[in-house]
Amino acid sequence: MKLSVPILSASVVLALAAPLIAEGLGLGVTAIGSPHNFADNIGHPERPSAGGWNQRDDICGVCHVAHDGNRDTFYGEIGLLWNHALSNTTYTMYDSFTLDGAQALQPTGYSKMCLGCHDGTVGIDTFDMYPGGLVFMEDYNPANLIPGPLYGVDLGSTHPISIEYNERADPHLHSRTSPMGGSGTIADVLEQGITVQCSSCHDVHDEPGESVPGTHLLRIGIKVSDGIGSGLCRACHIK
Numbered sequence: 001m002k003l004s005v006p007i008l009s010a011s012v013v014l015a016l017a018a019p020l021i022a023e024g025l026g027l028g029v030t031a032i033g034s035p036h037n038f039a040d041n042i043g044h045p046e047r048p049s050a051g052g053w054n055q056r057d058d059i060c061g062v063c064h065v066a067h068d069g070n071r072d073t074f075y076g077e078i079g080l081l082w083n084h085a086l087s088n089t090t091y092t093m094y095d096s097f098t099l100d101g102a103q104a105l106q107p108t109g110y111s112k113m114c115l116g117c118h119d120g121t122v123g124i125d126t127f128d129m130y131p132g133g134l135v136f137m138e139d140y141n142p143a144n145l146i147p148g149p150l151y152g153v154d155l156g157s158t159h160p161i162s163i164e165y166n167e168r169a170d171p172h173l174h175s176r177t178s179p180m181g182g183s184g185t186i187a188d189v190l191e192q193g194i195t196v197q198c199s200s201c202h203d204v205h206d207e208p209g210e211s212v213p214g215t216h217l218l219r220i221g222i223k224v225s226d227g228i229g230s231g232l233c234r235a236c237h238i239k
Helices: 010-016 071-075 109-118 231-236
Strands: none
Touching: none
């Protein structure tokens, strides 16, 4: 059950008006200001006080647990020593007559992990085998009143996820052996070399050479000023 959030001061409310989708630095997740460095609470409206909800004040422990405690029963057997609760909601998936690869009925794998925070239904302080629930991503996101792919359960208007990358069925896709940013090939960013997930386009660890600085952790820039217009799209799609 979602718990109520304490009344916010006027200064905090004003801070919440700022954009919340932080730009990557391309310096690694340990860099101060990297979007998934949750030990850094300064300057991020969704982190209302230093050490507030991440009281261990570490970086990796919000998403991963070193000793794999109770993961198979409490959070589901999904790998990567995952330490964060998963959403149990039902999503509206993208659908189009142009889809050629097989798509899962609901998000799977890496995308399921991302949605554990980014659909706004699970408290971002729900980790380390504790229920949490006081801090919701949507509570610190003024855009939650506007339907969008990052916050909400309707994925019908965003790029399909949990879908097979099948260049044989779709001749407008590059071969999986084609280059993909600093990651090597397209196959290298597909889950198990097959499935398109959120992580296919976004490098969550903001790694040098993997994440383009000044973007939403994109593996390839999309602006002409980044080097090539819609470069990320055109890495996979033949246009």
